[in-house]
Amino acid sequence: MEDKKKNVSIISNCYGCGVCALACGKKIIDICINKDGFYEPIIRSESLCISCGLCLSVCSFYNKGLSVINSVKASYASWSLTPEIRYKCSSGGIGYEVSKILLSEGYYVCGVKYNINKERVEHYIATRIEDLEESIGSKYLQSYTFDAFRKIQIDRDNKYLVIGTPCQIDSFRRLAKLTKQEKRFVFLDFFCHGVPSILSWKKYLVLIGMEKEKLEYVSWRNKAWGWHDSWAVTIDYKNELNKEYCEQKSYVSRLSKGDIFYSLFLGGFCDNPACIKHCKYKYDQSAADIRIGDLWGKTYKRDQKGVSALVCNTSIGCEIISKLKKNCFLSEHSFATVAEGQMKKNAKKAYFSNLAWRMLKSTKVYPLAYWKILLRIEYLLKVPQLLGMRFKNVVQRIISINR
Secondary structure, three states, X not given: OOOOOOOHHHXXXXXXXXXXXXXXXXXXXXXXXXXXXXXEEEEOOXXXXXXXXXXXXXXXXXXXXXXXXXXXXXXXXXXXXOHHHHHHOOOOXXXXXXXXXXXXXXXXEEEEEEEOOOOEEEEEEEOOHHHHHHHOOXXXXXXXXXXXXXXXXXXOOOEXXXXXXXXXXXXXXXXXXXXXXXXXXXXXXEOOXXXXXXXXXXXXXXXXXXXXXXXXEEEOOOOOOOHHHOOEEEEEEEEEEEOOEEEEEEEEEEHHHOOHHHHHHHOOOOEOHHHHHOOOOOOOOOOOOEEEEEOOOOOOOOOOOOOEEEEEOOHHHHHHHHHHHHOEEEEEOOHHHHOOOOOOOOOOOOXXXXXXXXXXXXXXXOOHHHHHHHHHHHHHHHHHHHHHHHHHHHHHHHHHHHO
Protein backbone atom coordinates (compact mmCIF):
# COMPACT_ATOMS: atom_id res chain seq x y z
CA MET A 1 0.00 0.00 0.00
CA GLU A 2 1.34 3.43 -0.94
CA ASP A 3 2.23 5.66 2.02
CA LYS A 4 0.12 8.71 2.64
CA LYS A 5 1.56 11.97 1.36
CA LYS A 6 3.49 13.93 3.97
CA ASN A 7 1.26 17.00 4.03
CA VAL A 8 -1.50 18.69 6.02
CA SER A 9 -4.12 16.23 4.77
CA ILE A 10 -3.11 14.06 7.76
CA ILE A 11 -4.55 16.61 10.22
CA SER A 12 -8.09 17.88 10.77
CA ASN A 13 -9.82 20.46 12.97
CA CYS A 14 -6.61 22.50 13.16
CA TYR A 15 -6.14 26.14 14.23
CA GLY A 16 -6.77 27.35 10.66
CA CYS A 17 -3.89 29.85 10.69
CA GLY A 18 -3.29 29.45 6.94
CA VAL A 19 0.52 29.50 7.11
CA CYS A 20 0.85 26.02 5.60
CA ALA A 21 -0.47 27.38 2.30
CA LEU A 22 2.36 29.95 2.26
CA ALA A 23 5.02 27.30 2.87
CA CYS A 24 3.85 25.05 0.04
CA GLY A 25 6.25 25.37 -2.90
CA LYS A 26 3.75 23.80 -5.28
CA LYS A 27 0.98 26.23 -4.25
CA ILE A 28 -1.59 23.45 -4.01
CA ILE A 29 -3.04 24.27 -0.58
CA ASP A 30 -6.25 26.30 -0.33
CA ILE A 31 -7.65 27.72 2.92
CA CYS A 32 -11.38 27.04 2.98
CA ILE A 33 -14.30 27.20 5.39
CA ASN A 34 -15.27 23.71 6.56
CA LYS A 35 -18.76 22.42 7.42
CA ASP A 36 -18.42 23.70 11.00
CA GLY A 37 -17.55 27.24 9.92
CA PHE A 38 -13.77 27.25 10.52
CA TYR A 39 -10.84 27.74 8.17
CA GLU A 40 -8.82 24.65 7.32
CA PRO A 41 -6.28 23.69 4.63
CA ILE A 42 -7.37 21.62 1.63
CA ILE A 43 -4.91 19.95 -0.77
CA ARG A 44 -6.15 20.93 -4.21
CA SER A 45 -4.22 18.23 -6.05
CA GLU A 46 -2.62 15.35 -4.14
CA SER A 47 -0.89 14.16 -7.31
CA LEU A 48 1.23 17.32 -7.38
CA CYS A 49 2.41 16.96 -3.76
CA ILE A 50 6.09 15.99 -3.49
CA SER A 51 5.91 15.15 0.24
CA CYS A 52 8.50 17.79 1.13
CA GLY A 53 6.79 18.28 4.51
CA LEU A 54 7.22 22.08 4.56
CA CYS A 55 3.51 22.60 5.28
CA LEU A 56 3.78 20.43 8.38
CA SER A 57 7.06 22.00 9.51
CA VAL A 58 5.40 25.42 9.94
CA CYS A 59 2.15 24.09 11.44
CA SER A 60 1.72 25.14 15.07
CA PHE A 61 -1.08 22.59 15.44
CA TYR A 62 1.00 19.65 14.20
CA ASN A 63 4.21 20.47 16.08
CA LYS A 64 4.47 20.08 19.83
CA GLY A 65 5.74 23.01 21.82
CA LEU A 66 6.25 26.57 20.57
CA SER A 67 8.52 27.88 17.82
CA VAL A 68 10.56 29.76 20.45
CA ILE A 69 10.89 29.42 24.20
CA ASN A 70 9.97 32.81 25.63
CA SER A 71 9.72 33.88 29.24
CA VAL A 72 8.04 36.97 30.61
CA LYS A 73 10.64 39.73 31.02
CA ALA A 74 8.32 42.50 32.22
CA SER A 75 4.58 43.18 32.46
CA TYR A 76 2.59 46.38 32.74
CA ALA A 77 -0.76 48.02 33.16
CA SER A 78 -0.99 50.47 30.30
CA TRP A 79 -3.19 52.77 28.26
CA SER A 80 -2.94 55.44 25.60
CA LEU A 81 -2.74 59.02 26.88
CA THR A 82 -4.83 60.11 23.90
CA PRO A 83 -8.44 59.94 25.21
CA GLU A 84 -9.99 59.29 21.77
CA ILE A 85 -7.74 56.28 21.14
CA ARG A 86 -8.32 54.85 24.60
CA TYR A 87 -12.08 55.20 24.20
CA LYS A 88 -12.29 53.65 20.72
CA CYS A 89 -10.11 50.63 21.53
CA SER A 90 -11.38 47.58 23.41
CA SER A 91 -9.06 47.97 26.39
CA GLY A 92 -6.48 50.74 26.75
CA GLY A 93 -5.41 51.21 23.12
CA ILE A 94 -1.89 49.88 23.60
CA GLY A 95 -1.95 47.75 20.44
CA TYR A 96 -2.71 50.87 18.42
CA GLU A 97 0.16 52.75 20.08
CA VAL A 98 2.66 49.94 19.38
CA SER A 99 1.54 49.92 15.74
CA LYS A 100 1.90 53.71 15.51
CA ILE A 101 5.46 53.64 16.85
CA LEU A 102 6.59 50.93 14.45
CA LEU A 103 4.95 52.68 11.47
CA SER A 104 6.97 55.79 12.36
CA GLU A 105 10.12 53.64 12.28
CA GLY A 106 9.47 52.35 8.77
CA TYR A 107 7.59 49.14 9.55
CA TYR A 108 4.34 48.12 7.90
CA VAL A 109 1.63 46.66 10.13
CA CYS A 110 -0.25 43.45 9.40
CA GLY A 111 -3.38 43.81 11.50
CA VAL A 112 -6.98 42.61 11.46
CA LYS A 113 -10.18 44.24 10.24
CA TYR A 114 -13.79 43.31 9.57
CA ASN A 115 -14.44 43.44 5.84
CA ILE A 116 -18.02 44.67 5.55
CA ASN A 117 -18.34 43.73 1.87
CA LYS A 118 -17.04 40.16 2.28
CA GLU A 119 -18.64 39.77 5.73
CA ARG A 120 -15.51 38.29 7.24
CA VAL A 121 -12.65 39.15 9.58
CA GLU A 122 -9.36 39.26 7.71
CA HIS A 123 -5.74 40.35 8.01
CA TYR A 124 -4.67 43.38 6.01
CA ILE A 125 -1.61 45.61 5.56
CA ALA A 126 -1.45 49.12 7.05
CA THR A 127 1.21 51.40 5.59
CA ARG A 128 0.00 54.70 7.12
CA ILE A 129 -1.33 55.72 10.53
CA GLU A 130 -4.71 56.41 8.88
CA ASP A 131 -4.88 52.75 7.87
CA LEU A 132 -4.87 51.65 11.52
CA GLU A 133 -8.42 52.89 12.06
CA GLU A 134 -9.87 49.66 10.69
CA SER A 135 -7.88 47.57 13.15
CA ILE A 136 -9.27 49.28 16.24
CA GLY A 137 -11.36 47.05 18.49
CA SER A 138 -11.63 43.30 19.04
CA LYS A 139 -13.01 41.02 16.32
CA TYR A 140 -14.45 37.86 17.85
CA LEU A 141 -14.27 35.72 14.73
CA GLN A 142 -11.55 33.64 13.09
CA SER A 143 -9.56 35.75 10.61
CA TYR A 144 -8.69 34.88 7.03
CA THR A 145 -4.90 35.35 6.85
CA PHE A 146 -3.73 34.08 3.48
CA ASP A 147 -3.98 37.17 1.26
CA ALA A 148 -2.19 39.49 3.70
CA PHE A 149 0.39 36.92 4.78
CA ARG A 150 1.13 36.17 1.13
CA LYS A 151 1.81 39.86 0.44
CA ILE A 152 4.29 39.91 3.33
CA GLN A 153 5.99 36.78 2.04
CA ILE A 154 6.45 38.28 -1.43
CA ASP A 155 7.59 41.68 -0.12
CA ARG A 156 11.16 41.07 1.03
CA ASP A 157 12.04 44.80 1.12
CA ASN A 158 10.02 45.91 4.15
CA LYS A 159 9.83 45.17 7.85
CA TYR A 160 6.52 44.21 9.45
CA LEU A 161 4.71 44.17 12.76
CA VAL A 162 2.52 41.07 12.54
CA ILE A 163 -0.48 40.93 14.89
CA GLY A 164 -2.59 37.83 15.40
CA THR A 165 -3.84 35.07 17.63
CA PRO A 166 -1.09 33.10 19.42
CA CYS A 167 -1.39 30.14 17.03
CA GLN A 168 -1.19 32.39 13.96
CA ILE A 169 1.91 34.08 15.33
CA ASP A 170 3.55 30.79 16.31
CA SER A 171 3.09 29.36 12.81
CA PHE A 172 4.22 32.56 11.10
CA ARG A 173 7.37 32.68 13.23
CA ARG A 174 8.08 29.08 12.21
CA LEU A 175 7.87 30.15 8.57
CA ALA A 176 10.06 33.20 9.20
CA LYS A 177 12.71 31.02 10.86
CA LEU A 178 12.52 28.49 8.02
CA THR A 179 13.09 31.19 5.39
CA LYS A 180 15.68 33.01 7.53
CA GLN A 181 13.53 36.17 7.54
CA GLU A 182 12.82 36.38 11.27
CA LYS A 183 14.73 39.65 11.76
CA ARG A 184 12.27 41.46 9.48
CA PHE A 185 9.40 40.93 11.89
CA VAL A 186 8.08 42.00 15.25
CA PHE A 187 5.34 39.68 16.51
CA LEU A 188 2.42 40.71 18.72
CA ASP A 189 -0.27 38.35 20.01
CA PHE A 190 -2.93 38.60 22.71
CA PHE A 191 -4.53 36.62 25.50
CA CYS A 192 -6.96 34.48 23.51
CA HIS A 193 -10.17 32.76 24.60
CA GLY A 194 -10.52 30.91 21.28
CA VAL A 195 -12.57 31.54 18.15
CA PRO A 196 -16.27 30.85 17.50
CA SER A 197 -17.66 29.44 14.28
CA ILE A 198 -18.57 31.88 11.51
CA LEU A 199 -21.91 30.01 11.51
CA SER A 200 -22.70 31.53 14.90
CA TRP A 201 -22.18 35.06 13.55
CA LYS A 202 -24.26 34.46 10.42
CA LYS A 203 -27.06 32.85 12.43
CA TYR A 204 -26.87 35.73 14.91
CA LEU A 205 -27.42 38.28 12.13
CA VAL A 206 -30.51 36.32 11.06
CA LEU A 207 -31.85 36.14 14.63
CA ILE A 208 -31.56 39.91 15.11
CA GLY A 209 -32.98 40.64 11.64
CA MET A 210 -29.75 41.94 10.12
CA GLU A 211 -29.03 39.37 7.43
CA LYS A 212 -30.51 41.53 4.65
CA GLU A 213 -29.39 44.93 5.93
CA LYS A 214 -26.43 46.85 4.54
CA LEU A 215 -23.95 46.78 7.41
CA GLU A 216 -21.76 49.88 7.70
CA TYR A 217 -19.81 49.20 10.89
CA VAL A 218 -19.47 46.45 13.49
CA SER A 219 -17.96 46.80 16.98
CA TRP A 220 -17.65 43.75 19.23
CA ARG A 221 -16.46 45.67 22.28
CA ASN A 222 -18.22 49.01 22.71
CA LYS A 223 -17.27 50.90 25.88
CA ALA A 224 -20.25 53.28 25.88
CA TRP A 225 -21.43 51.55 29.09
CA GLY A 226 -17.97 51.38 30.63
CA TRP A 227 -15.04 49.04 30.17
CA HIS A 228 -16.22 46.32 32.57
CA ASP A 229 -19.53 46.05 30.72
CA SER A 230 -17.91 46.38 27.30
CA TRP A 231 -19.01 42.97 26.03
CA ALA A 232 -21.34 44.74 23.65
CA VAL A 233 -22.10 44.23 19.97
CA THR A 234 -22.84 47.48 18.14
CA ILE A 235 -23.88 47.39 14.48
CA ASP A 236 -24.49 50.44 12.31
CA TYR A 237 -26.55 49.71 9.21
CA LYS A 238 -28.65 51.29 6.50
CA ASN A 239 -32.27 50.36 6.12
CA GLU A 240 -33.00 50.97 2.43
CA LEU A 241 -36.72 51.77 2.53
CA ASN A 242 -36.78 53.09 -1.02
CA LYS A 243 -34.42 54.45 -3.65
CA GLU A 244 -34.82 58.05 -2.52
CA TYR A 245 -34.41 57.57 1.23
CA CYS A 246 -31.93 55.51 3.20
CA GLU A 247 -32.30 55.50 6.99
CA GLN A 248 -29.20 55.06 9.17
CA LYS A 249 -29.84 52.83 12.19
CA SER A 250 -27.89 51.11 14.96
CA TYR A 251 -28.29 47.85 16.82
CA VAL A 252 -26.86 47.33 20.30
CA SER A 253 -26.77 44.20 22.48
CA ARG A 254 -24.74 43.38 25.59
CA LEU A 255 -23.56 40.18 27.27
CA SER A 256 -24.86 41.51 30.59
CA LYS A 257 -28.31 41.68 28.97
CA GLY A 258 -28.13 38.14 27.58
CA ASP A 259 -26.67 38.70 24.11
CA ILE A 260 -26.93 35.41 22.19
CA PHE A 261 -23.69 35.68 20.21
CA TYR A 262 -21.56 36.24 23.31
CA SER A 263 -23.45 33.62 25.29
CA LEU A 264 -22.77 30.97 22.62
CA PHE A 265 -19.14 31.97 22.13
CA LEU A 266 -18.09 32.45 25.75
CA GLY A 267 -20.27 29.54 26.90
CA GLY A 268 -18.33 26.98 24.84
CA PHE A 269 -21.18 26.14 22.46
CA CYS A 270 -19.50 26.86 19.13
CA ASP A 271 -15.74 27.23 19.66
CA ASN A 272 -13.15 25.73 17.34
CA PRO A 273 -12.43 22.16 18.61
CA ALA A 274 -8.70 22.95 18.37
CA CYS A 275 -9.16 25.85 20.79
CA ILE A 276 -10.91 23.64 23.33
CA LYS A 277 -8.77 20.50 23.03
CA HIS A 278 -5.34 21.60 21.80
CA CYS A 279 -4.62 25.25 22.65
CA LYS A 280 -1.13 25.54 24.16
CA TYR A 281 -0.99 29.33 24.39
CA LYS A 282 -2.85 30.18 27.56
CA TYR A 283 -1.54 32.50 30.27
CA ASP A 284 2.24 33.00 29.74
CA GLN A 285 2.72 30.68 26.74
CA SER A 286 3.54 32.86 23.75
CA ALA A 287 5.80 32.87 20.69
CA ALA A 288 5.36 36.65 20.28
CA ASP A 289 7.67 39.50 21.26
CA ILE A 290 4.76 41.33 22.90
CA ARG A 291 1.45 40.10 24.28
CA ILE A 292 -1.49 42.37 25.04
CA GLY A 293 -5.02 42.03 26.39
CA ASP A 294 -7.45 43.42 28.97
CA LEU A 295 -6.10 43.84 32.47
CA TRP A 296 -9.06 42.39 34.31
CA GLY A 297 -8.75 41.79 38.04
CA LYS A 298 -8.83 43.60 41.37
CA THR A 299 -6.14 46.22 40.76
CA TYR A 300 -8.11 48.24 38.21
CA LYS A 301 -11.64 47.08 38.99
CA ARG A 302 -12.85 50.69 39.41
CA ASP A 303 -11.47 51.85 36.07
CA GLN A 304 -14.12 52.21 33.37
CA LYS A 305 -11.99 53.75 30.61
CA GLY A 306 -10.03 50.59 29.78
CA VAL A 307 -6.68 49.17 30.88
CA SER A 308 -4.38 47.14 28.64
CA ALA A 309 -2.29 44.24 29.86
CA LEU A 310 1.14 44.62 28.26
CA VAL A 311 3.69 41.81 28.44
CA CYS A 312 7.25 41.83 27.12
CA ASN A 313 8.62 38.40 26.14
CA THR A 314 11.82 39.28 24.25
CA SER A 315 14.51 41.95 24.23
CA ILE A 316 12.99 43.32 21.01
CA GLY A 317 9.63 43.58 22.73
CA CYS A 318 11.12 45.36 25.73
CA GLU A 319 12.91 47.86 23.46
CA ILE A 320 9.64 48.74 21.74
CA ILE A 321 7.75 49.03 25.03
CA SER A 322 10.37 51.49 26.34
CA LYS A 323 9.39 53.83 23.49
CA LEU A 324 5.75 53.90 24.61
CA LYS A 325 6.42 56.06 27.66
CA LYS A 326 5.98 59.33 25.75
CA ASN A 327 2.41 58.60 24.61
CA CYS A 328 1.23 55.97 27.10
CA PHE A 329 0.75 55.38 30.79
CA LEU A 330 2.86 52.43 31.96
CA SER A 331 2.87 50.92 35.43
CA GLU A 332 4.93 47.79 36.00
CA HIS A 333 3.27 44.94 37.91
CA SER A 334 3.93 41.27 38.47
CA PHE A 335 2.73 39.01 35.67
CA ALA A 336 0.25 37.42 38.12
CA THR A 337 -1.39 40.84 38.56
CA VAL A 338 -1.37 41.71 34.87
CA ALA A 339 -2.80 38.31 33.84
CA GLU A 340 -5.09 37.85 36.85
CA GLY A 341 -8.31 37.72 34.85
CA GLN A 342 -6.91 35.71 31.93
CA MET A 343 -7.54 32.03 31.26
CA LYS A 344 -5.01 29.53 32.56
CA LYS A 345 -6.77 26.56 30.98
CA ASN A 346 -8.71 25.98 27.78
CA ALA A 347 -12.39 26.75 27.56
CA LYS A 348 -14.73 23.85 28.26
CA LYS A 349 -17.28 22.47 25.85
CA ALA A 350 -20.88 23.24 26.85
CA TYR A 351 -23.17 20.39 27.89
CA PHE A 352 -25.55 21.18 25.05
CA SER A 353 -22.88 22.00 22.48
CA ASN A 354 -24.02 19.23 20.12
CA LEU A 355 -27.59 20.53 20.16
CA ALA A 356 -26.39 24.08 19.54
CA TRP A 357 -24.33 22.86 16.55
CA ARG A 358 -27.40 21.17 15.06
CA MET A 359 -29.36 24.40 15.42
CA LEU A 360 -26.53 26.44 13.89
CA LYS A 361 -26.17 24.14 10.88
CA SER A 362 -29.88 23.75 10.28
CA THR A 363 -31.53 25.64 7.41
CA LYS A 364 -34.41 26.18 9.80
CA VAL A 365 -34.23 29.41 11.77
CA TYR A 366 -35.05 28.64 15.39
CA PRO A 367 -36.69 31.59 17.20
CA LEU A 368 -34.65 33.59 19.67
CA ALA A 369 -36.74 32.10 22.50
CA TYR A 370 -35.42 28.61 21.68
CA TRP A 371 -31.83 29.78 22.05
CA LYS A 372 -32.60 31.50 25.35
CA ILE A 373 -34.20 28.32 26.71
CA LEU A 374 -31.10 26.34 25.68
CA LEU A 375 -28.81 28.81 27.44
CA ARG A 376 -30.98 28.87 30.57
CA ILE A 377 -30.96 25.07 30.91
CA GLU A 378 -27.19 25.05 30.35
CA TYR A 379 -26.78 27.59 33.15
CA LEU A 380 -28.97 25.60 35.56
CA LEU A 381 -26.87 22.49 34.94
CA LYS A 382 -23.75 24.45 35.91
CA VAL A 383 -25.22 25.95 39.10
CA PRO A 384 -23.94 23.13 41.39
CA GLN A 385 -20.45 23.56 39.92
CA LEU A 386 -20.59 27.35 40.38
CA LEU A 387 -21.82 27.01 43.96
CA GLY A 388 -19.02 24.54 44.65
CA MET A 389 -16.41 26.98 43.33
CA ARG A 390 -17.84 29.81 45.43
CA PHE A 391 -17.85 27.63 48.55
CA LYS A 392 -14.23 26.66 47.86
CA ASN A 393 -13.27 30.35 47.49
CA VAL A 394 -14.97 31.24 50.77
CA VAL A 395 -13.12 28.43 52.60
CA GLN A 396 -9.79 29.56 51.14
CA ARG A 397 -10.42 33.14 52.28
CA ILE A 398 -11.28 31.98 55.83
CA ILE A 399 -8.09 29.90 55.97
CA SER A 400 -5.93 32.79 54.74
CA ILE A 401 -7.47 35.17 57.32
CA ASN A 402 -6.77 32.75 60.20
CA ARG A 403 -3.13 32.20 59.26
